[in-house]
Amino acid sequence: MKGMKTEDFVNELKDALEIEDEDQEITLETNLKELEEYDSLSVLSIIAMIDKNFSQQIPSIDFVKITTIKSLMDLIGKEYFK
Amino acid sequence: MNPIFNLNNKNIIITGASSGIGRQCAITFNQLGANVILIARNKGRLKDTFDKLEKGNHLIISQDITKYDKLEEVVNTAVDKLGRISGFVDSAGIEMTLPLRSMQSSYYEEIFSVNVIAGFELAKIISKKKYINKEGASFIFISSVFGIISQPAIVAYSSSKGALISGAKSISLELASKKIRVNCISPGQIESTRMTESIFDKLSKEEKKKRIEMYPLGLGKPEDIANACAFLLSDASRWITGINLVVDGGYSAR
Numbered sequence: 001m002k003g004m005k006t007e008d009f010v011n012e013l014k015d016a017l018e019i020e021d022e023d024q025e026i027t028l029e030t031n032l033k034e035l036e037e038y039d040s041l042s043v044l045s046i047i048a049m050i051d052k053n054f055s056q057q058i059p060s061i062d063f064v065k066i067t068t069i070k071s072l073m074d075l076i077g078k079e080y081f082k
Numbered sequence: 083m084n085p086i087f088n089l090n091n092k093n094i095i096i097t098g099a100s101s102g103i104g105r106q107c108a109i110t111f112n113q114l115g116a117n118v119i120l121i122a123r124n125k126g127r128l129k130d131t132f133d134k135l136e137k138g139n140h141l142i143i144s145q146d147i148t149k150y151d152k153l154e155e156v157v158n159t160a161v162d163k164l165g166r167i168s169g170f171v172d173s174a175g176i177e178m179t180l181p182l183r184s185m186q187s188s189y190y191e192e193i194f195s196v197n198v199i200a201g202f203e204l205a206k207i208i209s210k211k212k213y214i215n216k217e218g219a220s221f222i223f224i225s226s227v228f229g230i231i232s233q234p235a236i237v238a239y240s241s242s243k244g245a246l247i248s249g250a251k252s253i254s255l256e257l258a259s260k261k262i263r264v265n266c267i268s269p270g271q272i273e274s275t276r277m278t279e280s281i282f283d284k285l286s287k288e289e290k291k292k293r294i295e296m297y298p299l300g301l302g303k304p305e306d307i308a309n310a311c312a313f314l315l316s317d318a319s320r321w322i323t324g325i326n327l328v329v330d331g332g333y334s335a336r
Contacts, residue, residue, distance in 0.1 A: 018183060041181045044235055044284065048184040060284045 003082035004053060006073075012053060013069065016045040028070040046072075054080050086318045090115035093164045093215075094315065095157070095208060097147055097201065098174030100127035102275035103224060106304030107171050107311050109134050114312055119160040119167075121145055122174070139164050147174055147200035157207045168215040169315045170208050172201035173224045175242075177277050179284050181235045190238050197242035202249060205264070209257055218261035220315045223250045224307070225266040227330040243268070247326045254324035263323040265314050270330030273301035299331030306331075 010026055017037040019026070032038050043063050050056055054076055066072050073081055094111050098104035100122035108118045108131050117139045122128045125144040132142050141163055143156050161167060175197045178189060201223055208214060208221070228236060229243030247266050254264035271278050271293070278301070282290050294301060310329045313319055328334055 016184070040286070040289065041235055044179060045181050045184045047284075048180055060286065064286070 003080055006081055009053075009073065009081065010069065012049050013046065013072075016049045017042050026069070028073070029068050031067050032069060032072065033067065050076060087313070087316050088115050089169070089312060089315055092116045092168035092315065093119065093160070093166065094169035094171065095119045095121065095160060095167055095204070096171045096173060097121045097204065098172075098224075099131055099142075100124045101131075102173075102277060103269065103272060103304050103307045104171070104173035105131045105134075106308040107173060108140075110305065110308035110312055111169075111315070112136055112138055112140070114316075116169070116315075117141075117164050119143065119164065121147060121156065123147075147204065148195045150200065150203050153200075153203055154207050157204070157213055161213045166215040167208050167213055168217075168219045170205065170219070170221045171224065171311055171315070172204065172222065174200065175224065175226075175277070177236070177281060178238045179235050179281060180238070182237055185237060190241075193238040193242050194245070197239070198245045198249065201246065202253070205253055205257075209260060209262055211260075214260065214262065216261075218320075219263070220319070221250075221253070221257075221262060221264045222311050222314050223247075223264075223266045224311075225250075225268040225326065227268050227270045227328060227334050229266075229268055230326070230328070231334055250326070251324045258323060263314075263319070265319075265323060266326040267307060267310050267314065268326055268328045268330065269302060269307045270297060270333040271301050272304055272307065275304065296336075297331040297333050298335065302329065302331055 019037055043060050047058055050058055089111050094116045096104050096107050099108050099120035108120055111118055112135045119141045120128055121143050123146050128142045145156050178193055205221055223246045225246040226243040228240045229247050232240040250264050250266045257264055307329055310327055
């Protein structure tokens, strides 16, 4: 596994959250839970996205401790990114 | 107990027999006098079910029921060893909790192949003259309360269970002339089954609590469904066909 570009990961997240506004600034420090689009359904979408791209099944309970996008990447594992 | 509620000497095929509702069906039907033919993919768990059975002629067949071209051989083996079939309970099923936006066409295909097509294919084979008890028989498809009402993010599961309910009605009309009754049972959530655990794993603590509170009588037990199946398999229900019996602790009464 070569690792995913951070930029690609953010785009995948935007897809899962259905953020359509291209100008909406999303950085690694963005707090996922402060996004208007974040809800229990989007968590399921994010879980499916992570499963598809990283073959990891993250239980939704783990999302309790997620804050920023960076913290989600840490949960998946730094080694999966470049 | 009124002798009409027994399953004496009936040979009953059960899919999804390695766990949950299917496993309890095997145990309950056996207690009521039936011989059971247990089908599931997982051989180890299937054997665990088998070990819980008492006297009678029983058979376990480890088979992925979505390998449709193997199903005739399965039924043929069962009839060869035990005799003609008087009952079929299709309890094999998988769930999927995923929002519409994350669904892919292949996911629907996977769910429908296990939850709908395999059961209908088996019904086709078992109802053949050479396999079915000439005195009559009873088929039951285990649907779900989510085949009638629904929740967000279960489009594939919900639609597959709805398909079972309407498909079973059509089959009931076709097979009535062979004295085969065909019905559905639609359970609500059953506590501590693999499926319920898998659904609850995806919910937060509050969501889980809220979900349980939606059941006026609390969550169900596998016995609650197996008992309803036993009724529909027994001669006590000889005039009942084409129905969907909802067994959900009051969930859908709201």
